[in-house]
Amino acid sequence: MRVRPWARRGRVGGLSADGTALRVPAPEPPEAGPAHGAVCPAAALAHGAPAPSARLSPGAGGRQKPLRIAGDPDRLAVRIAALAELE
Numbered sequence: 001m002r003v004r005p006w007a008r009r010g011r012v013g014g015l016s017a018d019g020t021a022l023r024v025p026a027p028e029p030p031e032a033g034p035a036h037g038a039v040c041p042a043a044a045l046a047h048g049a050p051a052p053s054a055r056l057s058p059g060a061g062g063r064q065k066p067l068r069i070a071g072d073p074d075r076l077a078v079r080i081a082a083l084a085e086l087e
Helices: 032-046 073-085
Strands: 002-005 023-026 054-056 067-069
Touching: 023 032, 032 054, 032 067
Parallel strands: 002 023
Antiparallel strands: 054 067
16 A cells, blocks of 8 residues: 555545555654554555454555455455545
């Protein structure tokens, strides 16, 4: 996923400019604690999973972050494809 810090509002969806990651807004500053705390639940809920099921992979620095979401892989793949189509 690609995090957009300081986002005033928005929803999870659409692809990054290079087409390799889902966009995720974060109203918090680009600091590990506040931004990570907001991004994980938003991403999980957008994928149709419970908020606690998402976590960032270790070493997730920068705006592009690997995210792990617990759940049915087939169901998550369908949801990711639908989110990628949003603009």
